[in-house]
Amino acid sequence: xxxxxxxxRYPLDQPDTKTWMELxxxxxxxxxxxxxxNLHGLLREGIAERAAAEVAPVMEKSSFxxxxxxxxxxxxxxxxxxxxxxxxxxxxTTNHTVCADQIPNSVVMQIYRWQPFIKFLxxxxxxxxxxxMDDPLACANVMSYRNGEALNWHFDRSEFTTxxxxxxxxxxxxxEYRSDLRSNDDPxxxxxxxxxxxxxxxxxxxxxxxxTLNVFKGKNTAHRVTPVEGDKDRMxxxxxxxxKPGVVFSDSERMGFYGRVS
Numbered sequence: 001x002x003x004x005x006x007x008x009r010y011p012l013d014q015p016d017t018k019t020w021m022e023l024x025x026x027x028x029x030x031x032x033x034x035x036x037x038n039l040h041g042l043l044r045e046g047i048a049e050r051a052a053a054e055v056a057p058v059m060e061k062s063s064f065x066x067x068x069x070x071x072x073x074x075x076x077x078x079x080x081x082x083x084x085x086x087x088x089x090x091x092x093t094t095n096h097t098v099c100a101d102q103i104p105n106s107v108v109m110q111i112y113r114w115q116p117f118i119k120f121l122x123x124x125x126x127x128x129x130x131x132x133m134d135d136p137l138a139c140a141n142v143m144s145y146r147n148g149e150a151l152n153w154h155f156d157r158s159e160f161t162t163x164x165x166x167x168x169x170x171x172x173x174x175x176e177y178r179s180d181l182r183s184n185d186d187p188x189x190x191x192x193x194x195x196x197x198x199x200x201x202x203x204x205x206x207x208x209x210x211x212t213l214n215v216f217k218g219k220n221t222a223h224r225v226t227p228v229e230g231d232k233d234r235m236x237x238x239x240x241x242x243x244k245p246g247v248v249f250s251d252s253e254r255m256g257f258y259g260r261v262s
Contacts (some may be wrong), residue, residue, distance in 0.1 A: 001114055001118025004047050004107060010039055014122045020120070027124040027215070035179030036206075036216030037124065043164070043211035049211075051107040052166040052235050055098055055142045059235070063096040063144070064259045071154045072192060072222060075224055086193035091152035096144045097251050099137040108237045111164070112140040118241060124215065125160050130241040135248040135257050139240055142166070144233040145173055151225040153196060155182070156218030162239040175206040177223040184220070192236065194224060 007013050014020045030037035043051070049186065081088055103109055104220040111117060113132060133139035144206045178195055179202070182188040194200050208214060216223075227233050251261040 001110070001116075004044060004111065004221060006041055006116075009169045010042055011127035013116045015116060015119055020073075024120065024123045028126065031124065031215070031217065035177070035221050036214060038206075038208060038215075039213040040208065041211055042213045048166050048210035053107045055103055055108065055166070055235065058098050058102050059096055059142065059144050059233075062102060063098050064257075065094070065096050066257065068092070070152070070154070072155060072196065074154055078189075079174045081189060085189065086197060087189045089193075089196050092150075092154045093154075094145075094147070094149040095151055097258060098142045098144075101136045101172050102141045103142070108140060108164070108166075110140060112237075112239050121162060121215065121241065123189060125200070127243055130243060131245040131247070133242060134245070134246050135240075135254075137254055137262075138249045141238045141239060142235060144235045145169065145225060145228045146233050147230060148227055150227040153222055153224045155220065155222060159217065159219045160242070161216055161218030162241065164237040164239070165208055165212050165214070165235075166226050166237060167210055167233060167235035169228040169234040170232040172227050172229035174226045175208070175214075175223065176203055176226060177221050178203050179217070179221050181222045182220050192222070202216075 001007065001013065005012065011017065011019050012025060027037040027039075069090045069092050071090050073088075077083065078085075078088065100109060100112075118130050118132065122128070143151075178200060181191055191200070195203065206214070215219060225234065249257070254261045
């Protein structure tokens, strides 16, 4: 794994040592203050390019094109809101997805399955243990955004979202986010509507280079990727871990996200 990851800078392979704990504590503090942490340059020089090159042919020939108009909740309705409530305004998302079963021996999958990496993530999130997902399609995905394509405003279903940027686009494709826009106790529909209308001055832009690990509180942090510009795709790996083993998507979820069930 030392060939792939900068373990001199980030000692993920030395759990419970002083340097490991210091890194964990810094990540926890960043999550608390900023709603996210980043490990810039986690991938060694040239590895992000190698990982992108492994995925690129599959992305070109066999990826699933996900195109849908949706509100920020990815739900057809919210019972307590009228259908014309400004928090339910719809925008379009278009991206292309490669599933884990299409890249079984890739750099992306080697990192996803590496147990010291998983133990480190669990520690930063104050979890006793994390497990890889048993779903052969959904456990790890690589998503690309081509010229004019975007991922529009949404909340994630999981408490934390873990991503690894493999390739930056020629232009556009900025990651914008609004931390703690809602909470588990307060949906803050008026605040959501205000943000969607462009009246929230707490929206931030995250600028990262390929090879950066990003972990953020996706459940209550609204976020989007702005439209990509140019002939170079934005390509990012998304890792899914859970606090219990054996998690899989339903057939309907697989069809919706990947266009197939197996």
